Amino acid sequence: MLAVALRQCRLRLAVAGAGLAALAVVVAVAGPQVAHAYDDTVANCAASHDCALAAAALRTRYGLLSGWLDVVVAAVPVLLGMFWGAPLVARELETGTYRLAWTQGVTRSRWLLAKLGVLTLGAVAAAGVASLLVTWWAGPLDRVAGTPFASFATRGVVPSGYAAFAFVLGVAAGVVLRRTLPAMAVALVGTVAARVVVTVWVRPHLFPARVLATSAVSVGPLSPGLPLPAGSWVLSQSLLDRAGHVVASQGGLGGGGLTIDIGPGVRLGSAGSCPNLRVTPGSIPGPQAIGALVQRCAAQLHLHELVTYQPAGRYWPLQWAELGLFLAAAVVVGAAAWWWVRRRLV
Amino acid sequence: MIPVAWRQFRSQAAVATAALVAVAVALAVTGPHLVDVYRAGLAACRAQGTTGSNCSNPVAGADRGLQVAVLAVVLVAPALVGMFWGAPLVARELESGTYRLAWTQSVTRRRWMLGKLGVVALGAMAGAGLLSLMATWWSSPVVTAAQNRFSPGQFGLLDLVPVGYAAFAFSLGAATGVLFRRTLPAMAVTLAGFVAARLAVTYWLRPHFMAPVREVLPLQDAGIGLVVGPGGPTVVGQAPPLPNAWVVSTTVQDAAGRAPTAADLRHACPDLPGIGTAGPPAGPGVGHVSAAVPVPGGLKAPLQQCVATLGARFHDVALYQPADRYWPFQWFETLTFVAAAVLLAGAAVWWVRHRMR
Numbered sequence: 219m220l221a222v223a224l225r226q227c228r229l230r231l232a233v234a235g236a237g238l239a240a241l242a243v244v245v246a247v248a249g250p251q252v253a254h255a256y257d258d259t260v261a262n263c264a265a266s267h268d269c270a271l272a273a274a275a276l277r278t279r280y281g282l283l284s285g286w287l288d289v290v291v292a293a294v295p296v297l298l299g300m301f302w303g304a305p306l307v308a309r310e311l312e313t314g315t316y317r318l319a320w321t322q323g324v325t326r327s328r329w330l331l332a333k334l335g336v337l338t339l340g341a342v343a344a345a346g347v348a349s350l351l352v353t354w355w356a357g358p359l360d361r362v363a364g365t366p367f368a369s370f371a372t373r374g375v376v377p378s379g380y381a382a383f384a385f386v387l388g389v390a391a392g393v394v395l396r397r398t399l400p401a402m403a404v405a406l407v408g409t410v411a412a413r414v415v416v417t418v419w420v421r422p423h424l425f426p427a428r429v430l431a432t433s434a435v436s437v438g439p440l441s442p443g444l445p446l447p448a449g450s451w452v453l454s455q456s457l458l459d460r461a462g463h464v465v466a467s468q469g470g471l472g473g474g475g476l477t478i479d480i481g482p483g484v485r486l487g488s489a490g491s492c493p494n495l496r497v498t499p500g501s502i503p504g505p506q507a508i509g510a511l512v513q514r515c516a517a518q519l520h521l522h523e524l525v526t527y528q529p530a531g532r533y534w535p536l537q538w539a540e541l542g543l544f545l546a547a548a549v550v551v552g553a554a555a556w557w558w559v560r561r562r563l564v
Numbered sequence: 565m566i567p568v569a570w571r572q573f574r575s576q577a578a579v580a581t582a583a584l585v586a587v588a589v590a591l592a593v594t595g596p597h598l599v600d601v602y603r604a605g606l607a608a609c610r611a612q613g614t615t616g617s618n619c620s621n622p623v624a625g626a627d628r629g630l631q632v633a634v635l636a637v638v639l640v641a642p643a644l645v646g647m648f649w650g651a652p653l654v655a656r657e658l659e660s661g662t663y664r665l666a667w668t669q670s671v672t673r674r675r676w677m678l679g680k681l682g683v684v685a686l687g688a689m690a691g692a693g694l695l696s697l698m699a700t701w702w703s704s705p706v707v708t709a710a711q712n713r714f715s716p717g718q719f720g721l722l723d724l725v726p727v728g729y730a731a732f733a734f735s736l737g738a739a740t741g742v743l744f745r746r747t748l749p750a751m752a753v754t755l756a757g758f759v760a761a762r763l764a765v766t767y768w769l770r771p772h773f774m775a776p777v778r779e780v781l782p783l784q785d786a787g788i789g790l791v792v793g794p795g796g797p798t799v800v801g802q803a804p805p806l807p808n809a810w811v812v813s814t815t816v817q818d819a820a821g822r823a824p825t826a827a828d829l830r831h832a833c834p835d836l837p838g839i840g841t842a843g844p845p846a847g848p849g850v851g852h853v854s855a856a857v858p859v860p861g862g863l864k865a866p867l868q869q870c871v872a873t874l875g876a877r878f879h880d881v882a883l884y885q886p887a888d889r890y891w892p893f894q895w896f897e898t899l900t901f902v903a904a905a906v907l908l909a910g911a912a913v914w915w916v917r918h919r920m921r
Contacts, residue, residue: 297755301748402751406644
């Protein structure tokens with residue numbers, strides 16, 4: 219049965235192999251260039267005291283290619299679900315070839331398991347290789363950006379989980395709907411929906427978020443950065459007044475910023491105002507002066523900030539947890555498809 | 565033929581209508597918030613005495629996830645039309661054998677093809693137009709604040725062009741379906757072909773629709789960037805402040821068109837670290853001189869001196885597409901894609917009439 223399954227998907231494996239080879243060529247050509255540019259600019263930026271501009275120069279140069287490679291890694295699982303998963307059983311049902319297959323010496327469940335097994339492994343491997351190539355290529359850019367969680371979904375091991383889930387979802391949709399085209403549409407919409415739900419609502423809560431209460435207030439221009447380990451993922455940020463009421467928040471869903479009025483005196487939105495802080499009449503204060511005024515006013519009003527975050531050290535635990543989540547979902551959906559083929563089909 | 569084509573297209577049209585209604589509801593609910601953020605940002609900026617393009621409006625950061633989602637929907641919609649409407653249009657009839665019944669009726673193959681193509685193409689263009697209209701309305705505060713209408717993320721996803729993309733993707737799908745006679749390979753080729761066509765037009769064709777305008781600016785107005793590389797210092801032009809224009813290139817050159825040499829720079833900027841004789845030895849690094857980019861306090865005076873000396877001989881030459889060419893470019897790109905769609909559809913009809921069976 220394994221041999222038949224392999225023979226049936228030769229073309230698909232060849233197309234995927236060609237696509238990965240093309241990606242490998244792009245990465246192999248552009249990889250040393252990025253590493254060289256990194257050594258040229260950022261590695262020695264401390265000598266010229268201008269690391270921000272050196273990082274910006276590197277980002278401008280490779281931002282476009284990096285964006286497109288991210289799109290490729292994000293698209294691979296969806297394409298595998300649509301073009302490998304959905305037609306796997308649906309095409310046999312549409313064209314009637316299942317009649318021949320099911321009247322041989324192989325049981326239906328072994329027939330489905332062999333098909334599912336071979337191609338799930340293929341999908342996991344294809345997405346894993348694509349992610350590995352791009353993760354390696356973007357290494358210098360990611361180091362410069364310093365925000366590993368911004369590219370979480372297109373690096374490391376999670377794309378393999380997405381691919382396994384998308385593929386099995388496509389197969390299950392084909393089994394239930396018995397038609398290829400609607401199954402492809404379901405694989406597309408279902409995978410995108412699952413990715414969005416996990417990204418927005420599940421990933422931030424896979425591990426309990428850490429909480430930081432600080433008197434350093436990060437509002438206004440040139441405000442001091444949050445005292446967090448570098449590369450942490452800030453989930454939400456709230457500004458609280460003395461009584462503990464939230465006066466402004468950002469991050470998460472919704473939330474509103476704080477309007478700063480610098481006129482005669484300083485007013486920080488609904489948090490209150492500091493009429494004693496005066497701007498020299500007739501002059502427009504620069505960002506530095508506004509920042510200092512805001513900080514002083516915040517201290518006068520006893521404002522403090524509450525930050526929830528995932529520390530940078532949780533990057534890999536979160537990667538493995540999200541991979542496990544999607545693999546578990548793939549197993550559940552795959553078992554449902556298997557049950558449907560054995561009990562409900564024909 | 566048209567009633568038959570419509571009946572075959574009904575379920576796809578129903579799915580698309582449902583999707584459009586869902587998008588419309590989502591945008592109608594979230595749209596007013598963006599307008600509020602935009603107005604508040606503009607008011608706060610004006611209150612600080614800043615005017616015009618110097619106002620960075622917080623609207624760009626508001627509802628970031630939604631902004632990306634809306635643009636992503638407009639981006640993929642034409643590809644989906646090509647894959648799910650175009651590719652199966654003829655290929656499914658060929659695969660399932662229903663073409664035998666269709667072709668033995670009183671309708672000629674030409675009218676059969678034209679009826680199918682016409683009905684679905686009109687549906688695709690109308691759907692894409694509606695979607696683009698909604699996205700354009702929803703993101704108008706963001707577009708107004710960004711003042712960068714030619715950027716690929718805005719030009720190719722708003723206003724008129726999505727209609728052209730949808731027509732092209734649909735025709736491409738129909739033509740590959742006719743050629744391959746099988747739905748799945750036709751869908752894959754349609755996706756790849758559409759992405760390739762979009763990339764090629766965006767990065768290679770669009771910059772050449774019209775010859776860019778050349779403008780010579782004094783260095784003091786435009787600002788310059790200084791890059792210190794292994795081969796000595798070089799100078800880079802900064803983009804001039806032209807809201808909504810598409811700046812193709814900016815170079816610093818003298819009346820004869822020559823860029824300043826490393827020797828010129830050392831002569832003009834003797835006090836800058838890394839360039840002149842003063843300061844630490846020349847190491848790799850980047851420095852920028854411009855009104856917009858803050859420079860460390862100690863460097864301000866030598867930089868201004870440097871720009872003034874260089875500005876006596878050199879100018880900033882900017883090549884750009886002015887903002888008022890936005891609509892000519894929109895029409896040009898839309899008509900290019902529609903023309904390609906008509907050619908592909910014609911080829912598909914010809915193939916069905918002359919090369920099949």
